[in-house]
Amino acid sequence: MGGTEAWSVPPRADVVVIGGGIVGAAIARELSRYQLSVVVLEKAPDVAAGTSKANSGILHAGFDAEPGSWKARLNVRGSQIYAQIAEDLGIPRRVIGSLVVAQNADEMVTLEALRQRGISNGVVGLAIWDRDQVLAHEPHVSPEIAGALWAPSAAVVCPFLATAGFAENAVRNGVQIVTECPVTAVETEAGAVVAVMTPRGRIETRHVVNAAGVFSGHVSRMAGDDSFSITPRKGEYILFDKAVSHLANSVLFPTPDKISKGILVSPTVHGNIFIGPNASPVEDPEDQETTPEGLAAIVAGAQRIVPDLPVQAAITEFAGLRAVAGKDFVIGPSPMVKGLVHAAGIQSPGLTSAPAIAEVIVESLRDTGLVLRPRPEFNPTNPKRPKFIEQPVDVQAALIAENPLYGRVICRCETITEAEIVAAIRAPGGARTLDGVKRRVRPGCGRCQGGFCGPRVTAILARELGIAVTEVRKDSAGSRLFFPRSQGAVGENEHA
Amino acid sequence: MHEPYYDVVTIGGGPAGMAAALGAREAGADKVLILERDRELGGILQQCIHNGFGLRRFQAELTGPGYAHRYIEMVEKAGIDVWLDTTVLATAPGGAVSCVSPTGGPQTVRAGAVVYAMGCRERTRGAIRIPGSRPAGVFTAGAAQRMVNMEGYLPGHDVVIIGSGDIGLIMARRMTLEGARVRAVFEIMPYSNGLTRNIVQCLNDFSIPLYLSHSVVAVHGHDRVTGVTVAQVDSHFAPVPGTEFELPCDCVLLSVGLIPENELTRSAGIHMDSVTGGAVVDQFRQTSAQGFFAAGNVLHVHDLVDWVSREAETAGQSAARFAHGALGGTGGALAVSAGAGVRTVVPQRLVPPTGDEKSVRFYFRATQPLQPAILALHADDNVVWQRRLRVVKPSEMVVADIQVATLFQGAENLTFTISPATE
The missing domain is CATH 3.30.9.10 (D-Amino Acid Oxidase, subunit A, domain 2)
Structure with missing residues (x-):
């Protein structure tokens, strides 16, 4: 583990969001507009580890869904508000129809x-x-x-970067995202949520948002609500x-x-x-x-x-x-457990709908008793991180003068510099794994698929996180990439 | 901004880049520069710590770093400038080379002639579409080789190798020597894609089985690889139902081919050969862009580094001659084609000889194994040259020197064929 991350969870929170996918991240960011303590629990080492990382990446226009359904309402609303969100959060988006x-x-x-x-x-x-x-x-x-x-109006985005953009902004606005932290129980008393249990400790809370993707049926049943399954x-x-x-x-x-x-x-x-x-x-x-x-x-x-x-x-x-929960999304307060709000069964057009789902869920939380006082210091934007290869030469020269790592190209397929990789690791809610770096700044996404840059990015991750190369993971908690050499021969072939 | 001038600039400081720079120096170029993205010269040779390099070039059996070291010393002695940690971003007509480095920032170098010597990269899992999950533990053989030999880490303990390319064979032996279990090598073709000596020394000597006409049809495991499903394939490479079997492993290494690294060449608009994956060149290794040359694995994937050095020397000499105005452009070329039985031929064009050269060296790859075979040159419809070859394998290059007088007899088309010879 990196030295900077808290191993334990906070003892209490106003809202616990279960799931760090696009839906959970968008909800967390929406909640960060208010004076609340918000914790996002994600079982994987990184956000967008499930459905959010492997989908079509399309912002649908919204003609598919049955009029009046959640899908229809939230798709069209999401499609309308993404332009501003993408601008604010630094999410690459192209309107291509x-x-x-x-x-x-x-x-x-x-x-x-x-x-x-x-x-x-x-x-x-x-x-x-x-x-x-x-x-x-x-x-x-x-x-x-x-x-x-x-x-x-149809557009494309990178669904991973969209999630990471929401997550980063949420963290910048005070939300705590705890990764590698699965929920093991949702405790209730008299039919109302009182706490969430994790291997890292117990969090007292009266408001739980279920944004657990393919596991959202499982989370719901943990709380005693079997009104839907996935x-x-x-x-x-x-x-x-x-x-x-x-x-x-x-x-x-x-x-x-x-x-x-x-x-x-x-x-x-x-x-x-x-x-x-x-x-x-x-x-x-x-x-x-x-x-x-x-x-x-x-x-x-x-x-x-x-x-x-x-x-x-x-x-x-x-x-x-x-x-898939049925024909429509499962959105809003649980019919069986007070304090549990579902953002569940989010299939297509979930990516498009996510920011609109977040708006509806915050209203649901207000309706179920959460007090929402705006935070005047809320900052809706993430700082822009320059892509070296897209800059004019004078800007490139200035970047390298300020940070020489901009002058070292690590990924030759996509021309990604070491400075961009380091920035992705150091950002709030930043990359902790090889795939996390790959998904944020794209080394390994080109033709060589990391064949050349993989060992180099692994070394940068180890250095930045202060861990051994053998602790660097590809993606999931158990996905270590390399082992120590067994014959004690390390060093004999080392190059200075 | 000041733009330094060099007679010849090589892009890449591996075996091809170094040999080209030395060739340029020998041919009289005063100012020669090697641009290398890594922090030392030598390229992929530095991670090839096994021996077998240099038998032809130095009449000695060297390791990869040993072979590289000989060239690095020659480069130093020859007074060739070397910029390390420097990545070339683009080349432009007229010889402008844009590059970037942490200490030098973005810079443009003016070159009298440029030699592309960027080498090649490995084909990946995606390129051959192995279904299954995407856990940790799947590496290209070359990436694994770098981790073991240069960084000092193991990619796994229980290994299956897909593809019988040379790096995979070398890694089968290397992983065994590191204490790992290597279960098998699976090759989808009915013949091996590696050098015979590597099959013998890296597999047979360690009792590692090589399964021909077999393919891994699925990779399993969520976090780390836990195993693979293997099947026999038919003559169309489709899995034969009922032949599937499972093998446990925690690591899959891929050795399924190499692809010339031609981003720069392509974005310069240079005419490419879709089969070699490299530029189309003439006997001087000049591409379709005047003053831009190519040599080594960026041009076509070689089997032996000795051939790379030899070819790059020619390219470097020609680049120096071009920079001094002693070599013409790319006009008046005669096309050389790969006919039946020939997968690739380099060079693909011949320009009129400049006077002093007596023969042209051609490099071929065959489409299929033959034993024995006839390599023939057809000038229009007449066979003007042929040679009997004891054995031909797609994994080994065929090299032939042919007299200039034979090549330039007024024919419009030259075509090479490789066909079975009768005993």
């Missing part, structure tokens, strides 16, 4: 229904495009298609090299079926493209294995939209789980 592609006349009918639904939900700018309009905007889409629904649904993805980024300019969906929005082809905010996800229910809430069948299915699905997609340009593949 989305196209729902219809393969035939029947699907064109569905598109019109989607358009009507979008209008009911308050989505602006929706338009039905014919084949030629689509091909003019997306020359690599199959010429066999019939047309598409254009939604200009079925994890796995989605697999393939990420492609930037060399093929020209194949998609906007988010390309197929016409949706009843289960999901289908397998899509989309640019990422970083300029790669990805395909996925499929949707398969799984038992194990930790099952993030990709499968040959799943990968074949998403390739086939993606090639229906973009036939020329070259499979050999893949650079990595991954799977994520969505927390």
Whole structure:
């Protein structure tokens, strides 16, 4: 463990948020506007360790959901407020629009229904495009298609950086995020929450927010509320090299079926493209294995939209789980336990909805007796951290003069300097693991996938955290990367 | 800002960069500069502590650092400037090289000629799409080699190796010597991708099994790797149902190929060979951009460092001649193609000879193993040169020197083929 982190949790808090994903982080940041003590408990070593790190990264326009549902209301609201939030928190975001592609006349009918639904939900700018309009905007889409629904407000973000942005701002405003701290019990008295138990100690509290993602059903039952349960649904993805980024300019969906929005082809905010996800229910809430069948299915699905997609340009593949409670989100006070508020069953469009969910949850807490007095010193912004490679030469020179580590490139695929890596580790709520660094500043996200920079980033982490190289982890608590050499030979080949 | 001038700048200070710089010096370049991103010269050789380097170049069996050290001494003696801890960000027409370092900041160097010598990187798990989970314990063999040999840490104790590339074979032996258990090497092709001597010395001598036509179809484990599922594959590399078996392990090393590191070359708009992954060059190793040369693994992945040094020397000499106006541009080139049985050929173009050279050295990779084989040169439709080869393997380069008089007989197309020879 790093020397700077508290091992124990505080004895009491006004609000305990369970889960450091996008939803928990957005709620914590929203609560940090008020004079409250707020603790976020996260069982993994880093925020965004579950669903939030492995999803499509799309800010949906909001035409999919049933009018009047939480999904519909919160999606559209979230989509509207993200622009300001992204600016304040330093979350990279690109508005690129989305196209729902219809393969035939029947699907064109569905598109019109989607358009009507979008209008009911308050989505602006929706338009039905014919084949030629689509091909003019997306020359690599199959010429066999019939047309598409254009939604200009759809955007892409990095879901990890979005979560880290909310988390950092929450910490800057006084929230305590305790990582590697699973909740083992939620104590109640007379049907009301009184405390949360963890291996690091007990926290007395009257207000618990359940933002535990695929584990939110489990957390709810711990408190004695079995009003819903979660079925994890796995989605697999393939990420492609930037060399093929020209194949998609906007988010390309197929016409949706009843289960999901289908397998899509989309640019990422970083300029790669990805395909996925499929949707398969799984038992194990930790099952993030990709499968040959799943990968074949998403390739086939993606090639229906973009036939020329070259499979050999893949650079990595991954799977994520969505927390499915039913058709809609589970939002608001528990019907069975006083003081427990759910932000649960957050599947798509959860990333888009997160800031709007946070607003609703804070209102729920007010309704259940939490006193909200604004904190005048609340600062809504995170400081900007310059990306070295994007700066003009005179700014680069000034950065290196101030901090020579800006002159040392660690990741040659993405041109990331040592200074940027150190800043990501030293930031409030900063990186503690190899993947944590990778997800914040992207060394290891390029073609070499960390083959070159991995050992170097490991050494920087060890130095910055004041730990041994053998203590540096990839991601989860048990994911140590290296072991001591067993034959006592360390040193004989060391280079000065 | 002052922009220093050098006759020849090599980008990279590994075996290719050093040999190119020395070649440039020999050919009369006064001011030669090596730009190296690491904190010492030598490149990947510094982590290759096994022996087997230099048999051809020095007629001695050296370790990687030993081979590097000989070149480092020559570089020092020759008075070649070296900037360490310096990363090149871009090259521009006319020879502007933009680089950055902690002590020098962002700088532009003016070069009379540039030699790209950035080497190569390893193919990763993503590139070969192994399904399963993404736990700690999956490393490319080269990254693991660096951790063991240079940093002094082990990547695991119970190892499965995917791919029979040379680094994987070397690491099978290295991990065994470090006390780890190496369960097996799995190769998806029906033949090995490593040098024969490495199969013998690194696997057979340690009783490590090599499974050909086998592939790891899943990686298991949540925190650390706990095992893999392996299956036999058919001739289309698809897993054969019913042949799957599980192996426990805590570490998976990948040795599934190398890719030339051509970010700079590509962003300079230089014409690339999609099969080698490197630039298209002529016999002087000049690329499609005048005054920009390439050599070593950035140009095509070599099997022996000795060939890298030799090729880079040529590139460096040519760069010096270009800087002095004694070597022309890239016009009037004759195309050299890889025909049946030939996966890659370098150089891919020939420019008219400048007078003093008698022959051109070609490097080939075959598409499949053959024993024996005929390497033939077709000028338009006529076979103008051929050689019988006792054995051909995709993992080993075929090298041939062909007389200038044979190559320049007025043909419009030159094509090489490798075909089975009758006994």
